[in-house]
Amino acid sequence: MKLRAEFITHGSEDEQVMVSTDTKLFSGLVRSNSTASFIIGCLKEETTLEEIVDAMASEYDAPRDKIAQDVAKVIETLRGIGAIDG
Numbered sequence: 001m002k003l004r005a006e007f008i009t010h011g012s013e014d015e016q017v018m019v020s021t022d023t024k025l026f027s028g029l030v031r032s033n034s035t036a037s038f039i040i041g042c043l044k045e046e047t048t049l050e051e052i053v054d055a056m057a058s059e060y061d062a063p064r065d066k067i068a069q070d071v072a073k074v075i076e077t078l079r080g081i082g083a084i085d086g
Contacts, residue, residue, distance in 0.1 A: 001075070001086035003043040011037055018083070025082040035060075039074045043084065049075065 003009075006022040016037035020026040032040060038059065042052045049071060056067045078084045 001043065001048065001084050002046045003040060003078075004083055004085050007083045009040060009044075011041075016040060020081075020083070028081075030081070030083075035070055036074045039071055040078070043078070046086075 004025070006020050006025055007018055008021060009016055009018045011017075014034070016032040018030040018032065018040065019028075035056075038056060039052055042055055049068075052071050052075075053064065053068050056062075056071065057064055060067065075084065
C-alpha cells in the first residue's frame with residue numbers, strides 16, 4: 001500500500017497537514033498528530049501494515065499491540081478518504 005500521488009503533505013514539528021490535488025477524491029484538509037504523521041511518512045513509499053508497525057515499534061516505546069491498533073485505525077481513516085492505493 002502507498003499514499004496516493006494526489007495527496008500532498010506538509011509537516012512541522014507538531015503536526016502534518018495533507019490535502020488532495022483531486023477534489024473528486026477528497027475535498028478538505030487533514031491534520032495529523034505525530035503518530036499519524038509518522039504513519040503517513042511511511043506510506044510515501046510502498047509498504048505493508050507490518051512494516052509500519054515494525055518502524056513505529058523501533059521509534060516509540062509502546063506495546064506492539066497498541067501500535068498495531070493505532071496503525072490500523074489511521075490506515076482505515078486514510079482508506080476512507082481515498083488516500084491509499086493498495
